[in-house]
Amino acid sequence: MKKNPTYLLVVAGAIPDGAGRWLMHRRPLAKAHGGLWEFPGGKVEVSEKPTEALIRELHEELDIEIDPATIEPVSFAQRDAVDDEPGIVLLLYRVGEFAGTPRAVEGEGVGWFTAAEIDSLARPPLDIELAAKLRRLFPE
Template identity: 50%
Template sequence: MQKIPTWILVVAVALFDENGRVLLQQRPAGKHHGGLWEFPGGKVESGEIPQVALVREVAEELGIGLDPAALEPCAFAEEMGCPAIVLNLYTCRSHAGEPAGLEGQQFGWFDLAGAAQLALAPMDRRLLQQLVR
């Protein structure tokens, strides 16, 4: 009998600016995939709705506000491991405030071709490929 992994739900956003660029941030050194680039987001806590978790995570990491109603489900990726992770990606085309690396992380706005040239975390690379289709 195959053991079923414990799945961790993670949410992220492909936040686009008025020029069609997407906001990406660099994972802190010392964390899983440290130094690699990713879509902003984080873990969904117990009892949280995914969109609400995403709004919370982006505010904590980058200090910007998102409207949960403006988040559109877009794609997902999975990573088997201990724990196993499923990452749901949403798109959004509006935000309040200017981003800041509140956790000391680097961030930037990139066109999709430029984003593809970055050292992306594996699931984020798969998600980016789904965006450019």
């Protein structure tokens, strides 16, 4: 009997700067998709709400504080399980307000990019899909 696939729940933040740019985070070189650009975020821990995980992950990765009242769901993307690797469900949230100056605490860098510039960045497949959805929802 075949087992049901296991999925990891992952959250990411689409953080605008108010001037038509979005914050992207460059993944640590030693991790999967190392060196690629992504919307910052990470895995949801057991018994953690997705928005709680987003607040925690953005603090850990970028050293910023998020106002929970300004978080709104935008879209999601998923990848099915492959071989021994679990599937991924990636939830994208728009972050309206934050305190602090984003910096790469865990990754290789951060940057502010227009939607067109994001399209030219090397990104993991799910971030490519999410960037296209974000661009449709928030055109320049």
